[in-house]
Amino acid sequence: MDSVKNSNILDKILKKYANPQRSDLSKILLDVQNEFGYLSEELIRKVSNFVGVSATETYGFASFYSMYNLEKPGKYVIRACKGTACHVKNANRLIRDIENYLKIKPGETTKDGLFKFEVSSCLGVCALAPVLIINDKTYTRVNSKIVKSLIDEIRRGNSSGS
Amino acid sequence: MGRKQPIIVCSNSGCVSSGGIDIFITLYSEIFNNPNLIEKYEVKKGGCHGFCEVGPTVIVGDEKVFYIKVDTAKAKDIINEHLINGKIIERYLFFDFETKKRVPYYDDIPFIKKQERLLLKSSPFVDPEDFVDYMKYDGFKALETVLDKYQPLDVCNMILHSELRGRGGGGFYTGKKWLIQAEQIAQPKYVICNGDEGDPGTFMDKYLMEGDPFRILEGILIAGYATMSNCGIVYLRKEYDLAVKRMENALKILYDKKFLGYSVMGRPFAFDIKIEYGPGAYICGEETALFASIESKRGNPKVKPPFPTERGLFDNPTLINNVETYANIRDIINLGVEEYLKIGTAESKGTKIFTLSGSIKHSGLIEMPFGVTFDSIINDIGGGMQKLKFKAIQVGGASGGIIPISDINEQISFENLAKLDSLLGAGGIVVLDESTCVVEMAKYYIEFAQEESCGFCVPCREGTQKLLKILNKIIDGEGQLDDIEKIRSISSFMFETSLCGLGREAINPVISMLKNFDQELKEHIKDKKCRAGVCPRLVKYVINKESCIGCGACKLICPVNAITGIQGQYHTIDREMCIRCGQCYKICPKEAILRS
Known part of the structure; x- marks a missing residue:
């Protein structure tokens, strides 16, 4: 049932690209990801077939860039900055504390699927370092305590809601 | 009825992340609901003033009263005390530690006053989402002049004579690139604006695109006309969501107003601009890798030559410049080449936007003519160090150098930084203090x-x-x-x-x-010694028995419980368990913990 529904959605996205060029690959992948959240092996195979490139090539392309998720991301993506300004303001310790608190490494998702932790090379809010983004909201001048309470708050909100 | 006085809320990502939008909404709705105020004031968003550290900020009236770190409660006070009772609220103003006085007006803030701005001059007062507002500040005057008075090659030559150099880091003469692109006959010809900023410690492109998107697009349009190209691309990082939003909005408006499309401003010049998202790889800031990513390939660079102007995107002639380079074009045309040449040093003309951050009192976005010294940036504009002593300056991000205190009086210019084995890069300056190794x-x-x-x-x-x-x-x-x-x-x-x-x-x-x-x-x-105490294997922490008062602060903060001791008696650190994080060293009220 689900897979039929999914393939209908996929067909709808692919229909927009009547005469797919090799250079459309990035846009198609992005559209697909926006709809499904991530690019599963099955989706990569189908898109590759459609565009006419090998699945290996598509995977090679998608895995090169940080924008594409090849695994299902957490509901909340925490992105910590480790640019120079954040680095000199102890971003390293912050990152280590988040790792310990969530018990995952950068790039991984917690088992309950709630958090994905990422580290970015610079988020461009250097004047207010250290910086952290959770989904679309930017938090500035954070420390481990603030982050922990943010995480706790999200956890609480999600456990009571469900 | 006279002209309404502006109330400007900074709406760049720095201020937005500290709650700028809420303040805008509060001020807007309060004033909207007050018939007396709505006749006198208009609330609008503004671009970046660069002093992100004190954000969110509100600038009130033509005399530009500058309120810092505003929140919704303060916003209501501004309405009641300032707008209704006409009194400047002393306690919300910027406090200058040097003169020990509050500074009421924007133009008098030392961080702003000591800068010599050209590109960022109007940005704080112009709504980045409002085309009409941009037009009030000489918007598209340069484009109109160019379309009506100059042949394309004349424009290339003007840029060449202005000695403008690429602001992305390379420092190549922009006019030379434009002339080569203009000579190409293959079609289509691309003009790309490289906004794939990713250097750690650098954010000027982001703030330019967020704070003054129309200026960048005007620059691209002029480049398109001058090089007789027809296809513009703004390439920017998807992570810069506010910049993406502002650029998309600006492009939509320009198409609506017929400033883009088959006949730009009603003149016989056709030009299109679209946005491409950088999918997130630092290497894509390199031009050939950037092309590869647009072509849906892995971002691997190619050997040059052939240069992009000959064989670039899809093997077609491509002109690619940095965001800040395009931001300069408008002012070169409006000021005239002669005037522009007066700014800067012998080999580096014009101004440069720097991003100042690190262990400095005031960080943010600053603009100075080339030839400014590190000393003046750090001590005059930046207000000196925070707590610890100055150690070094890191310039130019990942491809720049670490410059020691002995070079603090050196001038910043393309030619001088090369002498110091550093690169200007995009202009990121991170100030390092003694606690950095x-x-x-x-x-x-x-x-x-x-x-x-x-x-x-x-x-x-x-x-x-x-x-x-x-x-x-x-x-x-x-x-x-x-x-x-x-x-x-x-x-x-x-x-x-x-x-x-x-x-x-x-x-x-x-x-x-x-x-x-x-x-x-x-x-x-x-x-085997790290004088900054940063490298964990090279430092040791011991508690000095004589000065320890047994307050237990260190015991509480220690993340691995390596400190033991009874309240009131001296404590000890277990060397095996200690992870050398240095938290006890920082928290000790008696400086009884020694680092060696």
Whole structure:
């Protein structure tokens, strides 16, 4: 049932690209990801077939860039900055504390699927370092305590809601 | 009825992240609901004033009263006390520690006053989402002048004579690029604005695109006309969501107003601009890798020549410039080449936007003419150091150098920084204090280069790994003196044989460390000592029995419970358990914890 529904959605996205060029690959992948959240092996195979490139090539392309998720991301993506300004303001310790608190490494998702932790090379809010983004909201001048309470708050909100 | 007085809420990502939008909404609705106020005031969003540190900010009226760190409660006070009762609220103003006085007006804030702005001059007062507002500040005057008065090649020559150099880091003469692009006959011809900013410690492109999107687009349009190209592309990082939003909005307006499309401003010039998203790889800031990413390929750079102006995107002629370079175009045309040439040094003309951050009192976005010294940026504009003493300046991000205190009076220009074995890069300046270890800093940059290396060419892929290994060894206290020689030979090998700039310039932080901080490096290797106390294996913490008062603060903060002791008696640190994080050292009220 689900897979039929999914393939209908996929067909709808692919229909927009009547005469797919090799250079459309990035846009198609992005559209697909926006709809499904991530690019599963099955989706990569189908898109590759459609565009006419090998699945290996598509995977090679998608895995090169940080924008594409090849695994299902957490509901909340925490992105910590480790640019120079954040680095000199102890971003390293912050990152280590988040790792310990969530018990995952950068790039991984917690088992309950709630958090994905990422580290970015610079988020461009250097004047207010250290910086952290959770989904679309930017938090500035954070420390481990603030982050922990943010995480706790999200956890609480999600456990009571469900 | 006279003109309404503006109330401007900064709406760039710095201020937005600290709650700027809420303040805008509060002020807007309060004033909207008050018939007396709505006749006198208009609330609008403004671009970046650069002083992000004190955000969110509100600028009131033509006299520009500058309120800092505003929240919704303060916003209501501004309405009641300032707008209704006409009194400036002293306590919400910026406090100048030097004069020990509150500074009421925007133009008098030392951080702003000491700058000489050209590109950022009007940005704080112009709504980045409002076309009409942009037009009030000479908007598209330059484009109109160019379309009506000059032939395309004349414009290229004007830019050539203005001696404008690429602001993305290369410093190539922009006019030369434009002339080559203009000569190309293949179609379509692309004009790309490179906004794939990713250098750690750099954010001027982001703030320019967020704060003044129309200025960038005007620059691109002029470039399109001058080089007789027809297809513009703004390439920016998807992560810069506010910049994406503002650019999309600006493009939509320009199409609606017929400033883009088959007949720009009703003149016989057709030009289109679209947005392409950088999918997130530092290497895509390199132009050939950027093309590859638009073509849906892995971002591997290509060997140059052929240069992009001959064979670029889809093998067609492509002009590619940095965001800040395009931001300059409008002012060169409006000021005239003669006037523009008066700004700057002999070989670097115009102004440069720098991003100032690190252990400095005031950080943010600043603009100064080329030739300004580090000293004046740090001490005059930046207000000096926060707490600890000044140690070094890191300039130019991952491809820049670490400049020591002895060079603080050096001028910043393309020619002078090359002499100091550093690059201007995009203009990121991070000020480092005594608590920074330069060896660790060099490692940080190499680690960055190693992670971001595309892995295509061997010298960069392997070289960065080897360098990182050696630096890690030194930081762990296992360095040997011949490591210095190894670092030198790997670096020179990488410089000579890497395919693109990332590999060639990745060594700059290391080379400048060898040159300027030789002593500190040797201390790490020979004496197994880190004077900044950063490298964990090279520091030890002990509690001085005599001065310890047994308050227990250190015991509480220790993350691994390595400190034991009874309240009121001296405490001890278990050396085996200690992870050398230094938190006890910082918290001790009696300075009883010694670091060696």
